[in-house]
Amino acid sequence: MKHIPFIIIGLLIIAFFVGVNTALAARGPVRSIAAVRTDIAPVIGGKIDESCWSLANIATDFTDYRTESLAVEQTFVRVLYDDDNLYIAFECLEPEPDRIIAVERKYDQSLRDEDGVEVRFDTFGDRRSAYVFAVNTLGTRYDARVGLFDYRDDDTWGCDWTAACTVAEDRWFAEIAIPIGNILFEQKDSTAWGVNFRRRERGMQESSYWCYRNSQARSPREFGLLTNLDLAKAKFDGSPAFEAYLSGTSDFEQNSSKLSTGLDMSMRLNSNMVSAFTINPDFGQVEADPDTIELRDTERFLRERRTFFREGSELFKTPLNIYYSRRLMDIDAGAKVTGQGKEWALGLIDVQGQINRNDELLEGNYHAGRLIHNIGEQSHIGGIWANSHRSDGRNFTGGLDSKIYFDSTTSFSAQFLGLSDSNGIETDGHEDHSAYGLYTSVGGGTQPLWWHIDYHDITRGFQPDLGYIPRRNIRGPGSFMRYRAYPEKGPFKTVNAFSDIDIFENNDHDTTLRDFYEGAGVCFHNEVELWYMRADRFHAPYQNWYDRVRIEYNEEVDVWDSVSAGVEKGVYEETPYKEYFVEKPVRITDRMVTTLNGNYRVQEENGDEDIWLWRSVTQYSFPWNGIVKFTAEQTSEDRHNLTLLFSWPVKKNMDVYVLLNDYETDAEDVQAAFVKMVYRF
Secondary structure (H helix, E strand, O other): OOOOOHHHHHHHHHHHHHHHHHHHOOOOOOOEEEOEEOOOOOOOOOOOOOHHHHHOOEEOOOEEOOOOOEOOOOEEEEEEEOOOEEEEEEEEEOOOHHHOOOOOOOOOOOOOOOOEEEEEEEOOOOOOOEEEEEEEOOOOEEEEEEOOOOOOOEOOOOOOOEEEEEEOOOEEEEEEEEEHHHOOOOOOOOEEEEEEEEEEEOOOOEEEEOOOOOOOOOOHHHOEEEEEEOOOOOOOOOOOEEEEEEEEEEEOOOOEEEEEEEEEEEEEEEOOEEEEEEEOOOOOOOOOOOOOOOOOOOOOOOOOOOHHHOOOHHHHOOOOEOOOHHHEEEEEEEEEEEEEOOOEEEEEEEEEEEEEEOOEEEEEEEEEEEEEEEEOOOEEEEEEEEEEEEOOEEEEEEEEEEEEEOOOOOEEEEEEEEEEEEEEEEEOOEEEEEEEEEEEEEEEEEOOEEEEEEEEEEOOOOOOOOOEOOOOOEEEEEEEEEEEEOOOOOOEEEEEEEEEEEEEEOOOOOEEEEEEEEEEEEEEOOOEEEEEEEEEEEEOOEEEEEEEEEEEEOOOOOHHHOEEEEEEEEEEOOEEEEEEEEEEEEEOOOOEEEEEEEEEEEEEOOOEEEEEEEEEEEEEEOOOOOEEEEEEEEEOOOOEEEEEEEEEEEEOOEEEEEEEEEEEOOOOEEEEEEEEEEEEO
């Protein structure tokens, strides 16, 4: 090996001296709290002065993630329930309420940079998946799901629940009601759920957990227990729930108008299964996907926004992604069943519509399925398949996957998939009618060291019609290591280092990809953070590389009072370049925020050529819950995006959207007005 990353050497030394102690470190105890049944439901108003709350047990003694000791500013959690709802009350000590950071007012946006609280439920106690409910001090809600292979929350999932918050002189309160019928659960008495509570406190920079066994406290494997749940009579609505939309679009570029309507229906089959149906579903992409001028040679992965695909989407996420719902374009109709039990999980979806294959829209029937069986306390074996029955042929992919835990933090993952295509997959003059994909990995770790080693073997023709496989015809190992520490003494508040390596050959045993990506960063006590990153990437036939320096200020304390900037110098596909970038979020008022960012690249290709992108996103929240958002984006390549979006939840069961769009990308040029009303019943 000609190239030896300098950071990997340091990480290996750290692993030798620290890794063994980390793996053998005593885990904290499994904590538990008994929920209390109430005959009088609390009114969700952000205050916990009602008499029913005085009957609840209290969960406290939160542990700070960074120091792994008791949090300075403690939190007290109470849990009540009845046959309809689960009620959670947070009481958060805060002697200086003026330093609370909370700006976001739009549902289901990330709250990671704000003061807030979070509860995670493992409703089957299987230690594999979870529901996530979070709220900031303004009462803004966020919800998500965690699946078997998820390293991040799947925030495409959502349900209807209620939250309210109030701020007092020396503390603040959050009151939450979650309808039990909106989540999957076992309908029986004397049951226990996995649970963990979390609080983010930006002023003290504390991120604290109630049950802290190790630094993977967000994982269901490390949850505590919520006991005393008698749910045999818990209610769920088995009648169909409908969401209809009516929209009108005027295309100024084509001088045309279009009226569209569609219907989504969901219905609970029992306490642990739900079905969904759709007719002409709303694509949901009322805003153009953000543009980019990043230097990449693979397809971008785009977020799903359509209601129909949200329930159970976490079930289909595996290391090799053979089901990517954004492949399904113009849908006529679809049906879906998803569910989960103590030892199993199931997902089936069938769609009649179009997909894009080789830049051609093809009608057909498209089906995907997922079946999971739990093994032992934390492991599983699963099957996944995707069938594309196009108008011109058929593409089928299917196989097995598994994740086996050696202990709570170390696991082995494997997936093997086979593919057959009636027409053949053409790649560089070769045509393959069958192919396979293989992935294996071993990984784990806790603070301060995380690691994994993996191996890919994806043959040339492995191109599932419904999948997202960014690279094919690769075979070889990869590794990742990250070190992150919070020194008690010295000039640094945090110290970070990472190394990411991939080395792949093709079917002819020629090295086609050799990636080395590494970096190190420190944050000083004055909130200045410095990062240095370097990449040395051979993507045949090109040798690419860059060095990047990034500086940030106040990112960890108040993102709206922060700034970050940097410079990168490198070569991409034989073209030298320098790139400058800056990002500045700004809180103009309590209800108006904006984010400005820009990239400016100078590259030498037949003379100097400047490539740039700038973007601003401004959002204003009205007191009556309406939100207006203006996005302005422009690139040097004459691609632009001007979007003015107004959204208003008129009632609990009705939303109105008004959109003005003027955007141009490589694929389309749109100037249009769009009005949409969604009604749920």
